[in-house]
Amino acid sequence: MTGDLAFGGWSGVLIMAVYGLIMLAIGLITYFKNKNIRESNTEYYLGGRGLSVMVLFFTFYATQYSGNTIIGYAPQGYRIGFEWLQSITFMILVMVGYLLFAPRLYVLSRKFNFITPSDWLATRFRSKGITILGSILMLYGLGNYLLEQLVAVGQGVSGLTGGTVPYQLCVVFFIVIMLIYSWLGGMRSVAYTDTMQGIALLFGVFILVIGSIVYFGGLPSTADYMATFTPEKLGVPETDGIVGWFSMLVLVLIGASIYPHAIQRIFSAKNEKTLKNSLIGMAWMPFVTTGVILLVGIIGINAFPDLGEMESEKLVGMMANAIASENLFFYWAMILLFGGIIAAIISTADSVLLTFSSVISKDLYGRYINPKATEHKQIFVGKITGIIATGILLVIAWYPPATLYEIFVLKFELLVQIAPAFILGLYWKQLHSKSVFIGMVVGTIIATVMTFANITPFGIFSGLWGLLVNLIICVVGSLLFNISKSEKVEVDKVIGL
Structure with missing residues (x-):
């Protein structure tokens, strides 16, 4: 093989076609085996609450580790160096976040037949304001996350093919595939494709890091290069960097653990033992996925020096091509x-799209706009709005407005504002509904203004400042204002386990 060999041509097209056909086949098989899938929210959005340990593990894995991990994390490691060790830490903290509430929430989801995360808010607080605002914040986070995956598809394939396959063409091709199999099979199709995609992702990541070490010299030669030319990427970060590091850990600990699509997977588990076993398996994944991708980014500093910010977004593809x-x-x-990365990105996009559709169809349309709508009609409305939302995001992804890392952070700034209602509501019976709503509103406004004004006092993310004010209002308001006797009775019915 010669040094100018590149991806593209029939080999790249073949892999794209094979993965696309497999995904479509899974959707068709799921559809014909479960004809009632169009008639039931439980079947369509939760897979009938029957996901096994292996399927649940891989759908968690493929959802948690995707475009932002493989295509986005390596460039961030390239840009800031060993400071990006925090990526391993915050992926571990995501599992800690799950354990704060997942087992208890699962029990309640079975008791009250939750379909979406907003079902929990509606059942716990019986507040229209909290439910609608919470749903809107979830939709913002989901839309942002879906945009992240669409950008990752284009950046990944464009880099991997050396530009042979156009960025925009790749995005459109895989969006169409995703929409078809998600439309046909719902959660079952998504979970089964996630299993295939998770396995492909694990295989691809390890082959990439082995090839990087073999052909680019591994960490020793990269460390020597960094010490000479970019010592700032090798040393301990400045005080602002350390504060930013810890604020990122807190932001991800809270934000990623309350991903709406991850919560919907909690509801989909066959039983509590299945849920716990899948989370135990997930506890090892930060080391074998995020840690490995960090190595790729660090090795890339020596392999492709002096890349600009947007140029570095194609680092993984450039290294794979070399x-x-x-x-x-x-x-x-x-x-x-190449196929594994694209499949893994799509595995996250389909999960996000499914939950996005469920929030629109069940929580907003079915609960408030048309309460008399059948579940079949709710599902149809969710499918249509999902297509419309994907089309809008496709227009934005056509010329991405930011790096994947920036998009990744942005979705957490507002999503974390639902955390007090979501987590405190599970354990504190005296939590005052109006205080929760006001805190959520004020926190959202503060986070939004600070984010778009680029205000980060002490290097702490704006979403955390909003969350701090949000939490203070929730706690102080709940201590000052007692809930009524009737509210106490209703709350005791919900969380008085």
Whole structure:
């Protein structure tokens, strides 16, 4: 093989076609095996609450580790160096966040037949304001996350093919595939494709890091290069960097653990033991996924020096393309990586789209706009609005407005504002509904203004400042104003386990 060998041509097209056909086949098989899938919210959005340990583990894994991890995290490691070790830490903290509420919320989801995360808010607080605002914040986070995946698809394929396959064409192709199988099979299709995609992702990541070490010299040569040319990426960050590090850990601990699509997977577990076993397996994934991707980003500093911010977004594709140029084995290994990365990105996008549709159809349309709508009609409305939302985001993704890391952070700034209602509501019976709503409103306004004005006092993310004020209002308001006797009775019915 010669040094100028690149991806593209029939090999790249073949892998794209094969993955697309497999996803479509899963959607068709699921549809024909479950004809009532169009008639029931439980079947369509939760897979009948029957996901096994392996399927639940891989749908958690493929959802948690996707475009923002593979395509976005390596460039961030390239840009800031070993400071990006925090990516391993915050992925561990996400699991800690789940354990704060997932087992208890699962029990309640079975007791009250929750379909969406907003069902919990509506059942716990019986407040129209909290339910609607919470749903809107979830939709913002989900829309932002879906945008992240669409950008990642384009950046990944564009880099991996050396520009042979246009960015926009890749995005459109995989969006169409995703919409078809999600429309046909709902959560079952999504979970089964996630299993395939999670396995492909694990394989691809390890082949990439092995090839990077073999052909780019690994960490020793990269560390020597960094010490000479970019010592700031090798040393301990300044005080502002450390504060930013810890604020990121807190932001992700809270924000990622209350991802609406992850919560919907909690509701989909076959039983509590299945949920706990899948989360135990997930506890190991930060080391074998995020840690490995960090190595790729660090090695890239030496392999492709002096890349600009947007140029570095294509780092993974550039490294895979260079490795493929070395010999026939790595050529085909990187072709498989190419398919695995795209499949993994789509696995997150389909999960996000499914939950986005469920919030629109069940929480807003079915609960407030047309309460008499059948579940079949709710599902249809969710499918249509999902397509419309994807089309709008596709227009934005056509020329991405920011790096994947910036998009990744932005979704948490507002999503974390639902945390007091979501987590405190599980344990504190005296939580005052009006205080929760006011706190959520004020926190959202503060986070929005500070985010768009780029105000980050002491290097702490604006979403955390909003959350701090939000939490103070919730706690102080609940201590000053007692809930009524009738509210106490209703709350005791919900969380008086």
